[in-house]
Amino acid sequence: MKSIVVLISGNGSNLQAILDACASGFIDGEVCAVISNKANVLGLDRAKEAGSIAHCLPHQDYPTRHSYDQALQQLIDSHKPDLVVLAGFMRILTPEFVQHYSGKLLNIHPSLLPKYQGLHTHQRAMEAGDSIHGCSVHFVTEELDGGPVVLQARVPIFPEDELTAVTERVHEQEYSIYPLVIRWFCQGRLHQEGNLAFLDNEPLPEHGYANDDDEYDL
Numbered sequence: 001m002k003s004i005v006v007l008i009s010g011n012g013s014n015l016q017a018i019l020d021a022c023a024s025g026f027i028d029g030e031v032c033a034v035i036s037n038k039a040n041v042l043g044l045d046r047a048k049e050a051g052s053i054a055h056c057l058p059h060q061d062y063p064t065r066h067s068y069d070q071a072l073q074q075l076i077d078s079h080k081p082d083l084v085v086l087a088g089f090m091r092i093l094t095p096e097f098v099q100h101y102s103g104k105l106l107n108i109h110p111s112l113l114p115k116y117q118g119l120h121t122h123q124r125a126m127e128a129g130d131s132i133h134g135c136s137v138h139f140v141t142e143e144l145d146g147g148p149v150v151l152q153a154r155v156p157i158f159p160e161d162e163l164t165a166v167t168e169r170v171h172e173q174e175y176s177i178y179p180l181v182i183r184w185f186c187q188g189r190l191h192q193e194g195n196l197a198f199l200d201n202e203p204l205p206e207h208g209y210a211n212d213d214d215e216y217d218l
Helices: 013-024 042-049 065-077 095-100 121-127 163-186
Strands: 002-008 029-036 053-056 083-086 105-109 132-139 149-156 190-193 196-199
Touching (some): 002 013, 002 042, 002 163, 065 095, 083 163, 105 163, 121 163, 132 163, 163 190
Parallel strands (some): 002 029, 002 083, 029 053, 083 105
Antiparallel strands (some): 190 196
16 A cells, blocks of 8 residues: 655645545555645645644745755655645745655646646636636646646536636546546556656656546546
């Protein structure tokens, strides 16, 4: 069973999907610790309820991004994780931090990468008139939202949609594909080499694994 540390900044809805997938046995792993850079967030309560260790490490307590990431790294390493998962962790990570966890650092981003890196992705997709939007799970590299994509899920944007509807539609897909990718990693099927992700020792294309016959529902 693999050991997982999850980093959050807020509500922790993706964290909950991961915790549920571990509890059901879908993921052969355990969330040993959850770390938030913000205090009094729902995600920390979710962690405690699931029996995970919950840490708050406020970034405001550190004078620089580098000093914070050093403290964060030390805290993560104290749990000896096999995998570090970013689940709504709203911090840009230093290159040294990313390099330290190279090959075992995953993130989920609310767009079909490489489109709409950064923030406000749903609004940007709607303003651009996109009819298809989605989310991507990827390995983290030094490039912001630029690491190799493992898996994407697409959702439609309808002309009458409001922002909340698009957001909820994307979230539903996030809760399916993130646990699936973590499952692959814990099974030893998924790994990173340089700027490529490999599944079952086969390199994945730019937009990650795609097979319309596969079901993502847990």
